[in-house]
Amino acid sequence: MDKTILAAENLCKNFGGVTAIVEVSFELKEGELLGVIGPNGSGKTTLVNLLTGFVKPDLGRVIYRGSEITGKAPYRIAELGIVRTFQMVKPFYQLPAFKNLVIPLYSPRVKKLRGGGYGDRDDVAIDLLEDVGFERDSFVPYKIASSLPHGYLKRLELARCLALRPDLLILDELFSGMSMSEVASTLPIIERLNSEGLSIIMVEHRLKELFRIANRVMVLNFGAKIADGSPRDVMENDAVKAAYLGSEEEEDA
Amino acid sequence: MKYRKERLDRGIKARCEDIFALSSYREILYLAFPRVLPVAVLLILPLLKDVVGLYWEKVLMISCIIALLALSWDLMASVGLISLGQALFFGAGAYITGFLNHAFKLPPILTIPLGTLAGALFCTLLLSPVLRLRGVYFAIVTLTLPLLLARFIETTKILGGTEGMSGLSPLPDIWIEMYVPVLALLLCLFGFRRLINEDYGLVLQGIRDNDRAVMSGAINIYWFKAQAVFLAGLAGSFAGAFMTHYNQVVGMAAFAMDYSILPLTAAVLGGVGSFAGPTIGAFILVPLSEMLRAVGTLRVVFYSAILIICVVGLPEGVFHYIRRKYHQFERMVEVG
Numbered sequence A: 001m002d003k004t005i006l007a008a009e010n011l012c013k014n015f016g017g018v019t020a021i022v023e024v025s026f027e028l029k030e031g032e033l034l035g036v037i038g039p040n041g042s043g044k045t046t047l048v049n050l051l052t053g054f055v056k057p058d059l060g061r062v063i064y065r066g067s068e069i070t071g072k073a074p075y076r077i078a079e080l081g082i083v084r085t086f087q088m089v090k091p092f093y094q095l096p097a098f099k100n101l102v103i104p105l106y107s108p109r110v111k112k113l114r115g116g117g118y119g120d121r122d123d124v125a126i127d128l129l130e131d132v133g134f135e136r137d138s139f140v141p142y143k144i145a146s147s148l149p150h151g152y153l154k155r156l157e158l159a160r161c162l163a164l165r166p167d168l169l170i171l172d173e174l175f176s177g178m179s180m181s182e183v184a185s186t187l188p189i190i191e192r193l194n195s196e197g198l199s200i201i202m203v204e205h206r207l208k209e210l211f212r213i214a215n216r217v218m219v220l221n222f223g224a225k226i227a228d229g230s231p232r233d234v235m236e237n238d239a240v241k242a243a244y245l246g247s248e249e250e251e252d253a
Numbered sequence B: 001m002k003y004r005k006e007r008l009d010r011g012i013k014a015r016c017e018d019i020f021a022l023s024s025y026r027e028i029l030y031l032a033f034p035r036v037l038p039v040a041v042l043l044i045l046p047l048l049k050d051v052v053g054l055y056w057e058k059v060l061m062i063s064c065i066i067a068l069l070a071l072s073w074d075l076m077a078s079v080g081l082i083s084l085g086q087a088l089f090f091g092a093g094a095y096i097t098g099f100l101n102h103a104f105k106l107p108p109i110l111t112i113p114l115g116t117l118a119g120a121l122f123c124t125l126l127l128s129p130v131l132r133l134r135g136v137y138f139a140i141v142t143l144t145l146p147l148l149l150a151r152f153i154e155t156t157k158i159l160g161g162t163e164g165m166s167g168l169s170p171l172p173d174i175w176i177e178m179y180v181p182v183l184a185l186l187l188c189l190f191g192f193r194r195l196i197n198e199d200y201g202l203v204l205q206g207i208r209d210n211d212r213a214v215m216s217g218a219i220n221i222y223w224f225k226a227q228a229v230f231l232a233g234l235a236g237s238f239a240g241a242f243m244t245h246y247n248q249v250v251g252m253a254a255f256a257m258d259y260s261i262l263p264l265t266a267a268v269l270g271g272v273g274s275f276a277g278p279t280i281g282a283f284i285l286v287p288l289s290e291m292l293r294a295v296g297t298l299r300v301v302f303y304s305a306i307l308i309i310c311v312v313g314l315p316e317g318v319f320h321y322i323r324r325k326y327h328q329f330e331r332m333v334e335v336g
């Protein structure tokens, strides 16, 4: 558990005049579950985009297993095993849920890891969906994606990532928009994946659930890292309290 | 008493979406009929050349050529590339074929396949830098490329300049003239339909609907777009390659706007995204335009009016409308 799987060094990103990420550095150990929290607009999604190649940093480097991946195309980074969910789900709405997974299953990465051809992929896809709680007995995996409730679409995002057999999973607010019971049933899946050795970065607004399963929590505010430590330390950190209080006051105003 | 129209799916449809659990010859016929009938008509029409007349056989041939271009347009649309320049494919295939025949005296049996392949490859390379562009930006590039190539040929006077290359080898006989386009069209139509229904086709459509999700699925979307352009290029360049030998001449007209606009109109008229639709569209458009020759100068007015009425009346396209009608029956039910 001591080997570093991912390291970010001094990442910076501006959008026009808006500073989204300032000098963020961190390391992730193999098998670790790192929580990332912060008020709205603090740069969490931008950080995910920087790590996965969807946004190029102005400055700084991302090192994955010893080699630099900064600025690589998103598909190359995914091919290396860093796979992310999108905060805003956008599935292939007119396809049945399981057919959504056929697309990642078609990738060269999966071909290499798993093999399999036409038809075969359907079976793998349905198994994957069953793993994230799509009830096979009531034919949920076969339903058209546009007919599924939001909570299912969130889990479809998760399954889409798992289809690639990730080495590092990055979840961008997976729980937002899920019902309490959906969160309760998804949480054990993430715990299980982590206990099987999968490294996970989890951006989350549901602090209670996150603090229960995270090994470590990093806090962003206005794009800067203001705390990084065990869930307990972070919870008692004054800067964090101020950031969250501050943002709540803004929301009230 | 009020009545309301009720539409019901025919019982068989629910059962035959994916699994073929057919219980009778009637059902097999019901499913096969819409596929077999057009194929049969296309294959039989050339045999009736003495009844139909050579003029209408030529209309059939042109319809096939425009249909090929429309299929090529539809394949690109299915990966999200909206093209306004099918003439690029047509012209590239036409010129390369003409050049091979003119310069090296290769016979049509070699120049047409070579022209098709090389044309598709040339267009794919030409378009590969702009595959990142989306929507109207990509469309504008495709619109200007054929014009640009035509001007290039005109000013540099290569490939025959404004005169073009004439005196090219004719096609061996009339049966080849009639059947090659028909067979190419059928091959392309069923080939593309098959392709789009495979997992490969899902990836293409995924790129159209949500390219970020496909990228994060470890798939190189530009590679897949390039493949789609190449396949579309084969269909389009073949059309050009064939016409070069049919006309025994190739000139700047091969890059004409008609070859961009007609396929696009055919696809919209027939129904985008089904391959059958654009084919039907071409087989309405080309003969219609010929029939309207009788009206003389008002032709364009009639032609445009009919098109507008069709597109407004059937925005989903002719094919989707017919398919819906075929698979549903209507009855009047009382309400209130």
Ligand SMILES: Nc1ncnc2c1ncn2[C@@H]1O[C@H](COP(=O)(O)OP(=O)(O)O)[C@@H](O)[C@H]1O
Pocket (backbone or CB within 6 Å): A015, A016, A018, A019, A020, A038, A039, A040, A041, A042, A043, A044, A045, A046, A047
């Ligand atoms: N593509 C973009 N273009 C311009 N500004 C952006 C873009 N993405 C994010 N931002 C800005 O960067 C800041 C951080 O946003 P984001 O990373 O989405 O925050 P979070 O996920 O923590 O809510 C916000 O001010 C947002 O408006």
Ligand SMILES: [Mg+2]
Pocket (backbone or CB within 6 Å): A044, A045, A046, A087
């Ligand atoms: Mg966010």
